[in-house]
Each structure stands twice: as C-alpha cells, then as structure tokens.
Amino acid sequence: MKDILVTLLGALLTFTLALPCSGAPASPDSGRSLILFYSLSGNTRLAAEALSRLTGAPLAEIKTVEPYPDDFHAVVEQARQERSTGYRPPILPLSVDLDDYDTVYLGFPIWSNSIPQPMASFLSEHHLEGKTILPFCTHDGYGPGRSFRVVGEYCPDARVLPGFDMLGSEARDAEAKLKAWLKEVNVALSDGTSSSSEASALVIRMNGVELHGELNDSSAAREFLRRLPVTVSMTGYGGREYYGDLGELLNATEEGRLRFDDGDITYCPQNNTVAIFYAQTSCPDLSMRVIPMGRVTSPLDPLSRMPRRVTATFSLNSALSGD
Ligand SMILES: Cc1cc2nc3c(=O)[nH]c(=O)nc-3n(C[C@H](O)[C@H](O)[C@H](O)COP(=O)(O)O)c2cc1C
CATH class of the missing domain: 2.40.100.20 (Cyclophilin)
Known part of the structure; x- marks a missing residue:
C-alpha cells in the first residue's frame, strides 16, 4: 500500500515539470519543484503564494537568525552597511531538503538593484548545482536590476531561466502576470497541462x-x-x-x-x-x-x-x- 502511495505521489509531482522556452525539458524527469523565497515585508511572499497556487509546488522560506528592524530607514541603513562590508546575515536552517527538488523558483525583494543580503547568505551556502532555477522578484519600480545575473554568478552549475519581476505593490494580484511568465518559460501548470501551445x-x-x-x-x-x-x-x-x-x-x-x-x-x-x-x-x-x-x-x-x-x-x- 505504502509503495502504491509513493508511486502515486511521484506521478503527481511530475506534473510540476519545468520546461525551457525551447520546449525541451528544463529539469530532469522527476520534475520536483520548490518555491523558495525571502521576503521582509510580505510582497514577495504574496507572489510566492500565487506561484504555489499556479504550479502546485510547495513553499519554503529563507529567514534570518536576527530579524531586521521594523523601521524601514533602519533596514535600508543596515542593508547598506551589510552590502558595503560584504556581511552575510546568518540564516536559519531550511525546513526542506533541497536534494528533494530539481527545480527551484527563487523569490526575493530587490535591495539596491540586486538580491538582498539574506539571499546572498543562502546562495553562498547552496550553489544549487544541476538544478533549474527560476528567479522571481518584487521591487518598488526600479526593476530587477542585476539580480538575475547575480543569481547566475552564485550558481554557475545551475540552469537559470529568464526571471520574473513585478512591483511589490501589485503582488496581491500577481497571478495573471506570473501565468504569463510561466507560459514564457513553458512551465507545465499544476493541472498538468502545458499552456505553451494555448493562445x-x-x-x-x-x-x-x-x-x-x-x-x-x-x-x-x-x-x-x-x-x-x-x-x-x-x-x-x-x-x-x-x-x-x-x-x-x-x-x-x-x-x-x-x-x-x-x-x-x-x-x-x-x-x-x-x-x-x-x-x-x-x-x-x-x-x-x-x-x-x-x-x-x-x-x-x-x-x-x-x-x-x-x-x-x-x-x-x-x-x-x-x-
Ligand atoms: C533595503 C532595501 C533596499 C531596496 N532597494 C530597492 C531597489 O534598489 N529598487 C527597488 O525598486 N526597490 C527597492 N526596495 C523596495 C523593495 O524591493 C520592495 O518593496 C519589495 O517589494 C519588498 O519585498 P518584500 O515585501 O518581499 O520584502 C528596497 C527595499 C529595502 C528594504
């Protein structure tokens, strides 16, 4: 009985298979996907949750050991100092085993036109070798900056697909835009149908x-x-x-x-x-x-x-x- 359940679960998970623009599989056949995100004020979390609803992939959050201050200006100042000194704030152990996943949707807010320092902490510890990475980010209007390139630099042995960015203020209604991105990167949605050929x-x-x-x-x-x-x-x-x-x-x-x-x-x-x-x-x-x-x-x-x-x-x- 347990074997049957495991087989069924495996079959279900293959529905989250990610495909690149070419239409060829971007991830190994198992197609196990994870949505891993860092979010300080909740915008990226909203986008991550929408992505989870669309893809069926589970969520996992990157959290710092020491919380950032509540005051926005204090966060900006701390982040500036951390960046200029190259300090990477320690992060808590993940609630998931990355070995269980082939495709990682990697979400973060843009800080100073790049990835936030907590994401730098994560990526300096995990290079995600052999995995397919789909970066997504929220920002206040200055775009994704150099963040997607930086993800690629941290993960030279991963396959980084074109990223997605949106205004943090619009993250509450992220689904339609995320769907367009998923379509672009040709990801099969959670219902198992690839939307690549749909108009x-x-x-x-x-x-x-x-x-x-x-x-x-x-x-x-x-x-x-x-x-x-x-x-x-x-x-x-x-x-x-x-x-x-x-x-x-x-x-x-x-x-x-x-x-x-x-x-x-x-x-x-x-x-x-x-x-x-x-x-x-x-x-x-x-x-x-x-x-x-x-x-x-x-x-x-x-x-x-x-x-x-x-x-x-x-x-x-x-x-x-x-x-
Ligand atoms: C330290 C810091 C630096 C930021 N730098 C930028 C930036 O360079 N460009 C931008 O458009 N938004 C910037 N923002 C705004 C955030 O990217 C934006 O509000 C984002 O949606 C927040 O996501 P979160 O709620 O998931 O933390 C910055 C915010 C903080 C706290």
Whole structure:
C-alpha cells in the first residue's frame, strides 16, 4: 500500500515539470519543484503564494537568525552597511531538503538593484548545482536590476531561466502576470497541462468598447504579453487600422510580412508600433513589415466607428487564460 502511495505521489509531482522556452525539458524527469523565497515585508511572499497556487509546488522560506528592524530607514541603513562590508546575515536552517527538488523558483525583494543580503547568505551556502532555477522578484519600480545575473554568478552549475519581476505593490494580484511568465518559460501548470501551445486571451478596451482577442506564440507576442497591461495612444489610418507607439522595443525575432488580415494585432519592429487591422482596403499592401502577434476575435465593426485618436488598453483576460 505504502509503495502504491509513493508511486502515486511521484506521478503527481511530475506534473510540476519545468520546461525551457525551447520546449525541451528544463529539469530532469522527476520534475520536483520548490518555491523558495525571502521576503521582509510580505510582497514577495504574496507572489510566492500565487506561484504555489499556479504550479502546485510547495513553499519554503529563507529567514534570518536576527530579524531586521521594523523601521524601514533602519533596514535600508543596515542593508547598506551589510552590502558595503560584504556581511552575510546568518540564516536559519531550511525546513526542506533541497536534494528533494530539481527545480527551484527563487523569490526575493530587490535591495539596491540586486538580491538582498539574506539571499546572498543562502546562495553562498547552496550553489544549487544541476538544478533549474527560476528567479522571481518584487521591487518598488526600479526593476530587477542585476539580480538575475547575480543569481547566475552564485550558481554557475545551475540552469537559470529568464526571471520574473513585478512591483511589490501589485503582488496581491500577481497571478495573471506570473501565468504569463510561466507560459514564457513553458512551465507545465499544476493541472498538468502545458499552456505553451494555448493562445493567451486578451481584452482590449478602446474608446469605451471592450474587444476580445488572443495572442499567438510568436516571440513578439510573448514579449508583449510580459508587458501587459499596456496602454497605447492609437491613431486611425486609412480606414483599415489603428496604430500606436509602444514606447518600449519588443525583442522580436520574426521577420514580419507586408500584408494583413482583418483582425490582426501586429507589431512593427521598424517604428515600434502595435496595430489593430480591421478592414481590407483596395490597397492591402503595407510599406513596413509587421509581425502578427494575435488577432481580435470579437466583431470588428466598432473599430470603423471610432474617432481618429483613441486610447487602447491591452490586458490579459485572466478569466479566460487557461483557468
Ligand atoms: C533595503 C532595501 C533596499 C531596496 N532597494 C530597492 C531597489 O534598489 N529598487 C527597488 O525598486 N526597490 C527597492 N526596495 C523596495 C523593495 O524591493 C520592495 O518593496 C519589495 O517589494 C519588498 O519585498 P518584500 O515585501 O518581499 O520584502 C528596497 C527595499 C529595502 C528594504
């Protein structure tokens, strides 16, 4: 009976198998995953808990032996001193055996554009050889800094996949963004279905109208997905499209094409614009290549009635995105 239970448990755990962008397994077949995090004020903990709900992987926390002060400025000063002197605060023994896991989601807050000192303490003691590491972090708006690179430097014999970062203030609603990241790193979610081949459900709010759509699996679409929600000032052009500057370049590898289909959501690498095409005209050829990132699936006729200048907000429709 015990043997059967152990076998069943093993089979269940393989559902947390992590896959890299290529689609090949990123972790050994056993696919045992752990979410290991450090969090001082609770933001990263919220993201870690959301990740646990999405992946089914258990949580473990890194804790310092001596707690940091309650006062934020005192923490900043202590952290600054620890960093400048290279001091690594002692941490408590983990509640889990790392040998039991092949994939480690490693979560932390950003401190001074890098990993916090308690995470440095952990990584200097554990190099996570042979494991797949998926770093994730929360911050106050300055981004992940050099943290992901630093994780790689501490763990030269681990495989570090592209990291995830988000504002700590948004960690309470982390699931949709985490899901997009998991999709990007091609992780099979806890229900055992890889979402890699699914289209991502989009909602586009434009001039008071809610359009629905989906993103495909192109590199442009995956990059776009990571930035959602995105608000773009769009201009109508030629009775066929709305286009607008994305502000940030997408690192797209596709070449693109000089034609469009109705409903296409495209990215133009040449002028860094996103466009929604809604009507073929007598002149369907484009002067610049566009990469199809997805399409609008709801009726397109509201687009032909909109004013020339509109604001469009693209966001992930998490209610439809594989839940
Ligand atoms: C000592 C210290 C240094 C910080 N440095 C940065 C920083 O360089 N960039 C940033 O965006 N946020 C910085 N923050 C803000 C935290 O990264 C952010 O609030 C995070 O979400 C906190 O996560 P936690 O609640 O899991 O501890 C810093 C916070 C502290 C306490």
